[in-house]
Amino acid sequence: KQEVTQIPAALSVPEGENLVLNCSFTDSAIYNLQWFRQDPGKGLTSLLLIQSSQREQTSGRLNASLDKSSGRSTLYIAASQPGDSATYLCAVGYGGATNKLIFGTGTLLAVQP
Amino acid sequence: GAVVSQHPSRVICKSGTSVKIECRSLDFQATTMFWYRQFPKQSLMLMATSNEGSKATYEQGVEKDKFLINHASLTLSTLTVTSAHPEDSSFYICSARSTSAIYEQYFGPGTRLTVT
Numbered sequence: 001k002q003e004v005t006q007i008p009a010a011l012s013v014p015e016g017e018n019l020v021l022n023c024s025f026t027d028s029a030i031y032n033l034q035w036f037r038q039d040p041g042k043g044l045t046s047l048l049l050i051q052s053s054q055r056e057q058t059s060g061r062l063n064a065s066l067d068k069s070s071g072r073s074t075l076y077i078a079a080s081q082p083g084d085s086a087t088y089l090c091a092v093g094y095g096g097a098t099n100k101l102i103f104g105t106g107t108l109l110a111v112q113p
Numbered sequence: 114g115a116v117v118s119q120h121p122s123r124v125i126c127k128s129g130t131s132v133k134i135e136c137r138s139l140d141f142q143a144t145t146m147f148w149y150r151q152f153p154k155q156s157l158m159l160m161a162t163s164n165e166g167s168k169a170t171y172e173q174g175v176e177k178d179k180f181l182i183n184h185a186s187l188t189l190s191t192l193t194v195t196s197a198h199p200e201d202s203s204f205y206i207c208s209a210r211s212t213s214a215i216y217e218q219y220f221g222p223g224t225r226l227t228v229t
Contacts, residue, residue, distance in 0.1 A: 043206055043222035099216045103157045
């Protein structure tokens with residue numbers, strides 16, 4: 001069964017701290033992996049998309065890495081800000097005709113000013 | 114680019130009535146759209162995959178007669194919750210896959226359904 005797990009479930013850090021969010025998946029035959037941000041009561045904002053052939057992607061203060069063989073991805077947020085407070089979701093795509101996404105359980109991040 | 118809209122953003126209905134939610138790709142054509150459901154403080158669960166001009170494919174455990182999906186054009190998919198009950202109250206999110214970027218999904222802002 002294809003499952004995606006995120007650790008920790010919740011995280012509270014002071015402003016300015018660097019932090020790492022973890023995502024693990026049971027089936028390593030992935031096509032791509034995507035990190036999303038979700039604000040309360042809102043839809044999803046795509047942050048980074050990593051293809052299976054890539055090791056990492058960077059956008060501003062965000063860096064996502066992918067280790068297919070170990071079934072893991074990490075999202076690194078540098079110099080966190082209160083505006084980064086949100087739920088972060090990773091989703092794994094397994095390709096095929098539709099590449100439907102399997103979503104992780106999410107990490108609720110609170111950055112304290 | 115790649116904007117997906119949903120309408121309505123919020124809806125409250127009485128138990129036993131039906132509710133239709135629309136998902137539109139505004140600036141691209143989407144042969145495939147996905148419907149997800151999200152309970153409070155939980156992750157997204159895929160309900161069904163809809164392909165333009167054909168029947169939707171439902172995930173295991175999702176009642177196709179209760180959640181009717183129609184994908185009549187390359188820019189519009191609808192989800193109708195029939196004979197809604199309070200347990201159908203949830204956040205419904207759609208996504209669309211562009212014909213030109215088939216392995217990336219673009220998500221709508223979601224619809225909050227409350228059944229009283």
